[in-house]
Each structure stands twice: as C-alpha cells, then as structure tokens.
Amino acid sequence: GAVVSQHPSWVICKSGTSVKIECRSLDFQATTMFWYRQFPKQSLMLMATSNEGSKATYEQGVEKDKFLINHASLTLSTLTVTSAHPEDSSFYICSAKVTRTEAFFGQGTRLTVV
C-alpha cells in the first residue's frame, strides 16, 4: 500500500535553532499534504495544508513565519520549525491523500527543544 515516510522520527535541538522535518510520499504523487501537531494525550491539530508549487494554507492561530512549509515536488513536503523554543516541543505528523477517501500518515517526529 501507499506509504508516507517522515524523517527524522525524533530530534532534540537547542533553543533558538531551526529544525527541518521531511515528509515523503514513497509510491504515489501528492499535490496536497497536511501537517498536524499532537500534544501529549491530545488529538491531532491541523497546522497547515501544503500545496505543491504554491504557498501553504495555514490554520488560524498557526504562525506561518514560525512554521515554514515548502512543497517543492509532488513527493516531498518539509516543515521547518524556526527559532525553536521549548513550547514547540511536540509530536508532528504529516499526511497525504492517495485518493479522496484514503489518507496515509507518516510515522511522526517527536521534537524536543532544550
């Protein structure tokens, strides 16, 4: 079946540095990918919709300058957390739809900012 690969699976960074998370669709093309954030024991909060070749669409309350999204090809979207701070520590998950009714999720990236 279709696979969405997310990398890295975990990362620890110092406060003030930037971290890039990659999301790849391995055997299908994805014009649209989605980025979610999940706090411990909570649901997935949609951060933004990543559109290939155009600007991402951010959900209300999500800082676009803080969470930079680039969807440069049909198989790759990246999320960069800029000037990370401890409150950005979270589990980030990407998703892509294969068809209108079928979505696959990456394994998730656990970010810890120290």
Added chain:
Amino acid sequence: GDSVTQMEGPVTLSEEAFLTINCTYTATGYPSLFWYVQYPGEGLQLLLKATKADDKGSNKGFEATYRKETTSFHLEKGSVQVSDSAVYFCALSGGSRDDKIIFGKGTRLHILP
C-alpha cells in the same frame, strides 16, 4: 465548520468485553468517515472507513456504520483483546482529495487481562 465529537476517555474494559466508542459529526455535504488507531509512540493507522450513508466499515473485528440520520459513526467490537489498547480517533474528510481530515479528540482504551 465541520467537526467530530467522540466520547471522552479513558475507557477501561476487561478482555473479551464488548466495546462501543461513540462518535458523532457535523459536516456540510457528504463526508467520508474514518476510525484511526494510534499505538503508544507511533503514528496513525487507518482502522476502517465508510464513504457513504449506510456503509459499514470493518477491520480486525472492529465495525462502524455510517448513519446519516443520526450523524454518527460509532466504533464497536464484540470481544476486545489486550492488544487493542490504544488511542482511537474518529475523523471525517470532504469529498475532494485536497480536503483536510478533521479529527475528534481521541479515546484512550485500556484492556485489562
């Protein structure tokens, strides 16, 4: 806007008990409905789905029926196992491939041996 409401957890059951996790939704149009499962420290896995009214999704002994009249998609399993312990998310998505998936808050399930 569209939304999903599911029962609060945690839910604790003994092995072989009957499971129901309630889920209701609000949506315009005719969304597709999903149940996802998340095991500790992992990403999400699709458990089952239904794309139109009266459809029944099923997988691994779990079932859910798309009820348009009650806007519900309750998850059921006749006999749970310890390995079913996880967090379950009800979700919906619109009819387009570009439509985002909206999740409920999740229900944590603990199965005792």
